[in-house]
Amino acid sequence: MTDAVILLFGATGDLARRKLYPAIYSLYRERKLGDRFAVIGLARRPRTNEQFREDVHDSIKEFARYNVTKDEQWESFAEHFEYMSLDTNNIDAFKELGTMTNRLDTKFEVGGNRLFYLALSPELFGNVSNNLKEGGLLETSGWARLVIEKPFGYDLPSAEKLNAQIRKVFEEKDVYRIDHYLGKEMVQNINVVRFANAFFEPLWNNKYIANIQITLSETVGVEDRGSYYDHSGALRDMGQNHMLQTLAMIAMEPPSRLSPEDIRDEKVKVFRSLRGFQTASEVRSNTVRGQYSSGTMKGNQVPGYRQESSVNPESTTETFFAARVFVDNFRWAGVPFYIRTGKRLPLKTTEVVVEFKNVPNNVYLSKKHKLEPNLLVFRVNPMEGIYFKMNAKQPGSEGTILPISMDFCQSCQIGLNTPEAYERLLYDAARGDSTYFTRWDEVALAWKYVDKIASAWAERTDNLMLYPAGTWGPDQAQQLLSEDGFKWWPVNGQDEGEVAWEMNQK
Numbered sequence: 001m002t003d004a005v006i007l008l009f010g011a012t013g014d015l016a017r018r019k020l021y022p023a024i025y026s027l028y029r030e031r032k033l034g035d036r037f038a039v040i041g042l043a044r045r046p047r048t049n050e051q052f053r054e055d056v057h058d059s060i061k062e063f064a065r066y067n068v069t070k071d072e073q074w075e076s077f078a079e080h081f082e083y084m085s086l087d088t089n090n091i092d093a094f095k096e097l098g099t100m101t102n103r104l105d106t107k108f109e110v111g112g113n114r115l116f117y118l119a120l121s122p123e124l125f126g127n128v129s130n131n132l133k134e135g136g137l138l139e140t141s142g143w144a145r146l147v148i149e150k151p152f153g154y155d156l157p158s159a160e161k162l163n164a165q166i167r168k169v170f171e172e173k174d175v176y177r178i179d180h181y182l183g184k185e186m187v188q189n190i191n192v193v194r195f196a197n198a199f200f201e202p203l204w205n206n207k208y209i210a211n212i213q214i215t216l217s218e219t220v221g222v223e224d225r226g227s228y229y230d231h232s233g234a235l236r237d238m239g240q241n242h243m244l245q246t247l248a249m250i251a252m253e254p255p256s257r258l259s260p261e262d263i264r265d266e267k268v269k270v271f272r273s274l275r276g277f278q279t280a281s282e283v284r285s286n287t288v289r290g291q292y293s294s295g296t297m298k299g300n301q302v303p304g305y306r307q308e309s310s311v312n313p314e315s316t317t318e319t320f321f322a323a324r325v326f327v328d329n330f331r332w333a334g335v336p337f338y339i340r341t342g343k344r345l346p347l348k349t350t351e352v353v354v355e356f357k358n359v360p361n362n363v364y365l366s367k368k369h370k371l372e373p374n375l376l377v378f379r380v381n382p383m384e385g386i387y388f389k390m391n392a393k394q395p396g397s398e399g400t401i402l403p404i405s406m407d408f409c410q411s412c413q414i415g416l417n418t419p420e421a422y423e424r425l426l427y428d429a430a431r432g433d434s435t436y437f438t439r440w441d442e443v444a445l446a447w448k449y450v451d452k453i454a455s456a457w458a459e460r461t462d463n464l465m466l467y468p469a470g471t472w473g474p475d476q477a478q479q480l481l482s483e484d485g486f487k488w489w490p491v492n493g494q495d496e497g498e499v500a501w502e503m504n505q506k
């Protein structure tokens with residue numbers, strides 16, 4: 001990893017604690033981060049360096065995939081961490097921050113490289129990038145990159161405004177917009193499976209594929225994030241970013257090279273080909289929105305969304321949505337992509353199912369031998385792997401056909417200790433590889449698509465369906481597929497409602 005001073009805004013926040021310190025520690029343990037680095041923790045509340053290092057230690061102990069003990073290795077890691085109490089509105093503090101950055105740059109022989117990581121509420125992004133410039137932090141002999149967390153805006157106009165603020169200070173090539181799903185091993189593996197195997201690509205089109213199903217289901221409720229989530233909802237929180245990015249990875253054309261721009265150009269073409277909704281009635285017939293009511297999760301009664309303490313008791317925010325999406329291009333004409341996500345669903349899972357069309361002439365077709373379609377399944381989390389379902393003869397039978405599976409379980413075979421998404425993304429940002437970060441044109445096109453849905457939903461509230469916690473969302477989400485002659489395939493290869501495979505749940 002390139003040497004850098006990492007200026008971490010939001011150093012006392014949830015993201016830093018749960019994801020960023022553990023990621024930095026894993027990179028250090030794997031020797032991807034050498035000794036020429038420093039981390040400056042920045043937030044308003046006061047902390048001494050010692051307290052800050054203690055917080056970092058606790059977060060690593062709780063969340064990292066490597067064990068930590070307070071030995072010599074820990075001490076030499078911890079000395080790279082310093083803290084400064086700073087309010088992002090205080091320009092004088094940024095000047096002081098410049099002095100501190102230069103000192104640590106010299107101390108650890110970093111060479112002038114600066115990674116500004118904004119783990120902050122998005123309203124602060126524009127102000128921070130401006131103050132970085134005014135405070136002289138961009139005057140450096142090395143590179144200066146800005147890593148920003150989602151959400152990137154609330155809709156297209158707000159995203160445009162935010163982008164304009166940031167681009168006054170940083171060039172597009174230096175802006176790294178995080179979508180942590182792009183850092184997930186199996187999302188990255190979609191490209192490899194598609195473009196490094198001779199047998200999938202010829203079938204990867206509307207002649208052979210019947211439909212594609214993308215599920216991002218969560219068991220957690222809104223927890224204490226109501227102040228953000230109640231203004232966002234599932235469509236903006238997961239749909240505009242993680243779901244459309246995953247869809248783009250499945251649908252994109254092969255890039256001619258693996259450069260960040262070539263890959264992102266191909267994704268942009270997918271976003272441009274999304275069939276936008278023209279009317280509110282089109283939105284209604286192709287989307288479903290739901291909100292969880294009280295129900296049972298793993299045998300425990302849990303409250304409904306409106307009863308959560310951080311949420312408006314009359315909220316009409318969706319915690320679930322499903323949609324039928326079309327990519328109007330030569331490859332995908334007529335193939336529905338069904339996407340769904342929700343909180344308080346029975347399983348935590350991210351899965352992409354590619355359902356193939358039936359064989360053209362089924363010689364086994366009889367009441368006894370109804371063939372199941374072939375399925376290729378990317379399991380993104382919590383299990384990581386690829387699963388292929390095909391038909392074969394039941395051994396010893398008179399030609400009974402059975403669906404069998406070829407199951408590559410990456411998390412079982414290579415070990416559960418695969419890198420976390422944030423490790424990969426931090427590593428890439430420091431190396432200057434923006435492949436798995438979202439470029440502005442992708443973000444803008446995704447908002448354009450999602451805004452149509454959001455504004456049609458906002459016109460009336462009778463389209464919000466309640467679903468009991470612990471179920472797979474409103475029945476209308478099943479109808480979306482059944483009206484096309486399809487069904488949602490059980491996730492994790494299970495019948496709906498079974499939870500035996502549920503692993504590493506939050």
Ligand SMILES: NC(=O)C1=CN([C@@H]2O[C@H](COP(=O)(O)OP(=O)(O)OC[C@H]3O[C@@H](n4cnc5c(N)ncnc54)[C@H](OP(=O)(O)O)[C@@H]3O)[C@@H](O)[C@H]2O)C=CC1
Nearest residue numbers: 010011012013014015043044045087088119120149150151
């Ligand atoms: N948590 C998560 O899992 C995820 C978070 N994100 C995104 O990451 C970002 C951060 O989220 P999260 O960590 O959960 O948020 P938190 O509310 O937990 O943390 C916010 C941080 O910002 C600091 N802060 C707030 N106001 C100021 C200010 N004026 N000046 C300086 N520091 C300030 C807070 O510290 P202090 O109060 O001490 O100033 C705190 O460290 C958000 O954009 C969120 O959407 C994205 C994906 C997942």
Ligand SMILES: O=C1O[C@H](COP(=O)(O)O)[C@@H](O)[C@H](O)[C@H]1O
Nearest residue numbers: 150180218220237238242350381
């Ligand atoms: O970005 C977000 O993602 C998480 C789900 O991430 P995962 O890696 O655990 O699948 C979601 O809970 C959160 O609401 C959203 O902001």
